[in-house]
Amino acid sequence: MTKTKSLGMALHQGISxxxxxxxxxxxxxVFWPGCAIMTLDPALLYKVHRILKRxxxxxxxxxxxxxxxxxxxxxxxLNKRQATLQGLLxxxxxxxxxxxxxxxxxxxxxxxxxxxxxxxxxxAKYIKKTDLNPLPGPFVLHDPCPLRKREGSxxxxxxxxxxxxxxxxxxxxxxxxxxCCGNRHMLNIKQAEQSQKLRRLRLQDCPxxxxxxxxxxxxxxxxxxxxxxxxxxxxVLFGESRQKGWANRIRFTRSLGKK
Numbered sequence: 001m002t003k004t005k006s007l008g009m010a011l012h013q014g015i016s017x018x019x020x021x022x023x024x025x026x027x028x029x030v031f032w033p034g035c036a037i038m039t040l041d042p043a044l045l046y047k048v049h050r051i052l053k054r055x056x057x058x059x060x061x062x063x064x065x066x067x068x069x070x071x072x073x074x075x076x077x078l079n080k081r082q083a084t085l086q087g088l089l090x091x092x093x094x095x096x097x098x099x100x101x102x103x104x105x106x107x108x109x110x111x112x113x114x115x116x117x118x119x120x121x122x123x124a125k126y127i128k129k130t131d132l133n134p135l136p137g138p139f140v141l142h143d144p145c146p147l148r149k150r151e152g153s154x155x156x157x158x159x160x161x162x163x164x165x166x167x168x169x170x171x172x173x174x175x176x177x178x179x180c181c182g183n184r185h186m187l188n189i190k191q192a193e194q195s196q197k198l199r200r201l202r203l204q205d206c207p208x209x210x211x212x213x214x215x216x217x218x219x220x221x222x223x224x225x226x227x228x229x230x231x232x233x234x235x236v237l238f239g240e241s242r243q244k245g246w247a248n249r250i251r252f253t254r255s256l257g258k259k
Contacts, residue, residue, distance in 0.1 A: 005189045009069050016065035017081055023256045024092040025060030031119060032062040032108070034101025036217035037232070038249040041241040044234045045252060047131070052098055052119060054126040059098070063253040064088065066107040072186040086111055098122060100234075102146040102153075102216055120215060124156035129163060133239040135231060138167035140206045142223075143178040144216040157215060157233065164237050168213075171205035179205060181219040188222065199226060
């Protein structure tokens with residue numbers, strides 16, 4: 001295990017589970033972007049939230065972390081953090097979570113009494129052409145490996161991109177045959193060399209002259225570390241994030257209850 005990266009993720013999880021960062025609005029249903037996606041410009045997330053509210057007008061927001069890194073790196077802390085999250089959601093009265101993060105979708109399914117819904121599938125149903133402010137392409141589409149069997153989400157990515165008019169190239173390994181970015185289950189920290197091999201194998205499938213887009217900001221960060229140009233799917237649909245990083249996550253967290 002890479003000690004420096006492990007310490008960095010321990011800090012990430014410690015901060016993420018601080019009460020200041022774990023904010024959930026008191027609603028039956030909330031939009032849960034996920035940690036990595038919260039590093040995008042909050043304006044993009046508010047846009048998605050407004051579209052999802054066409055289905056659930058009272059839809060709230062959540063800035064909390066699902067805790068998946070804890071599951072694979074710090075299992076001794078998992079039960080306590082799951083209990084914290086479960087209690088937070090119960091106190092807020094949350095019954096349904098719409099998430100745009102593939103890993104959050106899997107991790108939140110472990111919680112009791114919570115229905116986890118793909119925000120992408122609902123976005124594809126309720127979006128309008130006038131909502132879009134697409135970036136120029138062309139792009140190569142990377143399907144996150146946790147969604148290999150989620151045909152609804154995979155179809156939704158393509159429907160949204162088609163509606164935007166974006167020119168998109170699909171690698172040979174897509175949908176159920178997609179290849180991992182190297183970060184699955186925190187492999188980039190536990191086995192860095194193996195992670196890099198998987199990442200570079202995946203990139204062989206993605207033409208170097210094309211920008212990579214995906215619903216997973218974690219995957220995109222992995223590819224960016226290899227020098228590739230990336231844009232999150234929210235950016236392709238709604239415009240480029242002006243900046244990326246923790247400052248955006250904090251801004252989004254502070255905004256809860258004010259939107």
